[in-house]
Amino acid sequence: MNNRQLLRYSRHILLPEIDISGQEKLLKTHVLIIGAGGLGSPAALYLAASGIGKLTICDGDTVDLTNLQRQIVHPSSAIGLSKTESAQHTLSRLNPEINVISYPNHVKEADLQQLVAVSDAVIDASDNFATRHSINKACVALQKPLISGAAVRFEAQVSVFDLRLQHSPCYHCLYPLHGESEDMPCAIMGIFSPLVGIIGSIQAAETLKILLNIGKTLNGRLLLLDGLTMNWRTIKLKKDPFCELCQLN
């Protein structure tokens, strides 16, 4: 690290759990973020500021006016631009020392295999069950840690599926069915703005902990938040012995 980096990351380096060696590790890592919306925005901002060396951001949508109430990586001037291009612009201004790669497409299963294979950790910040299941499938197959978040109205949840570990449950163990009937498009659902900030920030925190191998992650725990009462609940998750995805590995 050069002197500017030592200063930029000094408040991380002061933490004995991170130190210079941890920060150097972060600078060499590659995180894949799927979704540059409400959850992906804070996750990407914190990871960029934290000095993750390479961030790949996938999203097939363009920025529109209704996004700006919560998708804080996008400024008003980005309306009409692809979300990944807009995110790339904001993140590069926040931290010009990192490499931000824009992938402006809706991810398909074949692309996911390739994108996940070259990543050290994967953040699921998508907004539909089909994509969530595809991401999980790639992470199970390639044994990559998956940091998963979801939020709608005033309710949110976040968990880690550390698929590097044999005993870890996967997303499919938790939600065995595909194409749930309650999979409503975000376009017609309300969402409390700071809720995605809270959950996306937790996803960034868990990603850093996984990459640094510090503390205890949310692996095997599902954290549920009711934004109206600010009550948190934790549910223990177990690997489903009959999970068709886990059984393949």
Ligand SMILES: [Zn+2]
């Ligand atoms: Zn499973």
